[in-house]
Amino acid sequence: MSNPSPLSAASYAARINFVIELAERLHAYGTTAQRLEGAISAVAQQLRLECEPWSNPTGMILTFSDPQRPPGDSDTTRVIRLPPGENDLYRLAETDRIAEDVVAGRLGLAEAHAQMSALDKPPTWRSRAMQVLAYGLAATAIAGVLRLPWLDIAVAGANGLLIGLFVQVSEAQPRFKEPLEAVAAMFAASVTLLIAAYVAPLNQNTVIIASLIVLLPGMALTNAVNELTSQHLVSGTARFAGALTTVLKLAIGTVIALYLAQMVGLDAQVRASRPQPEWVEWAALVVASFAFAVLFRANRRDYPKVMAAAASGYLISRFGGQAFGSPAGIFLAALLLTAAGNAYARWWNRPGAIIRVPGIIMLVPGSASLRGFLTLIQQQDIDAGQAALLAVLNILLALVAGLLFGNLLLPARRNL
Structure with a gap:
């Protein structure tokens, strides 16, 4: 293998192009504004x-200059339009490794570009099938964590599988991407x-929410408030608006199904029953942790860490909530998991x-936000809707407080 070219030999334009490509990839892999900007600056x-x-969330502006030249002599500005990013832990880790190797002089810019380009290979049929399966497993597991009856769990799982298929279709048909959430919600609610109506009563709203769990923008809401508290006001506001729009589309699709059922005289039987023994919750937690490891596209060697983190967040919030109240449990889980993430990055x-x-994925308020909208629309009761939406605010505040104090408890040495 040939030795990499030293950075001192790289042209000004080549260095700029590398930073731009790095920024685009970090954005595409779900990095929040404050962490992306910190990593790029470093x-x-x-x-x-x-x-x-x-x-x-939908673009970047990068302005470069060469400190060895007079001010204004080498200024370069790039305005880049990008789609909102999605969490991809494997590609994020690989991109971070490539950037570290370049900075340390172990990798030249041409070799780094080649390695980054290799990350763009299209997904195989197996990876697509695993993604669809993960949607079904996540919906099934969340219904199990909530201890719903077996029929409710089966319906949520079947809905999740078909929603996973919808997501794959939307990636091949860009026109379907815009109404995806509304169509998926309408389908899940209709089933x-x-x-x-025709088989047995269900926990109606809870089954619908469990079916849609992966489409809910709880992580986006959390990131939005986190960006706002970091003084990234434009990015935080835009991300918050995007998350709110997603919740609205899910609510619209669900309400359309409810109105259509009412118009045709469909008499759906609703019950409030959670009869499962405790072991079902623990088994479902393991399945949910595996499903999120797949959905976040983690490297297989990282599956145990990702699953342990997802399960730990839920368990800390659950037992902490029993001891000190639900908001305190969420705060404690977010604080400890943020500190653990910083420790992992540091060491x-x-x-x-x-x-x-x-x-923090099992802590985010996506399901509570959708339930609040459905309660408001179904009952036409402002007080009931306000109570549900206030619960969302409490979750968000506890979660963001945990993120902030977790970074204070063990500061991160690395932005990612």
Whole structure:
């Protein structure tokens, strides 16, 4: 193998292109604004560039200059339009490794570009099938964690599988991506209502929410408030608006199904029953942890860490909530998992997101936000809707407080 070219031999344009590609990939793999900007600034400094990044959920502005030239002589600005990113822990970790190797001089810019390009290979049929299966497993597991009856669990799981198929279709048909959430919610609600009318009563709203669990924007809501508290006001506001729009689309699809059922005289039987023994909850937690490891596209060697983080977040919040109240349990879980993610990044020199992101996924308020909208629309009762939406606010506040104090408890040495 040939030795990499030293950074001192790399041209100004080549260094800029590397930072731009790095920024685009970190954005695509779900990095929040404050962490992306911090990582890009650190890498640019190592490459002897002055960089002023500005990131939002749908694009970036990157301004570069060469500190060795007179001010204004080498200024370069790039405006980049990007789709919202999605969590991809494997590609995030690989991109972080490549950037570390470049900065340490173990890898030249041309070799780094080649390795990054290799990450863009299209998903295999097996990985697509695993994603669809993970949607079904996540829905089944959440219904199990809630100790719903077996029929409710089966309906949620079947809905989750078919929603996973919808997601795969939307990736091949971009026109279907925009109404995806509304169509998926309408489908899940329709199947649930038909089963409740002709087979047996169901926990209607809970089954619908469990079916849609992976589409709920709880992580986006949490990231939005976290960005706002970090003074990234534009990015946080835009992300919050996007998350709210997703909840609205899910609520619209569900309400359309409810109105259609009412118009045709469908008499869906609703019950409130959670008869399962405790072991079902623990088994479902293991399945949910595995499903989220697949959905976050973690490297197989990281599955045990991702699953342990997801299960730990839920268990800490559950037992902490029993001892000190639900908000305190969520705060404690977020604090400990954030500190654990920072410790992992500090001592293993890998992205803390591998621990942090799955650790808080079971805490995010996506299901509570959708339940609040459904309660408001179904009951036409402002007080009932306000109570549900206030619960969302309490979860968000506890979660963001845990993230902030977790970073204070053990500061991160690395932005990712």
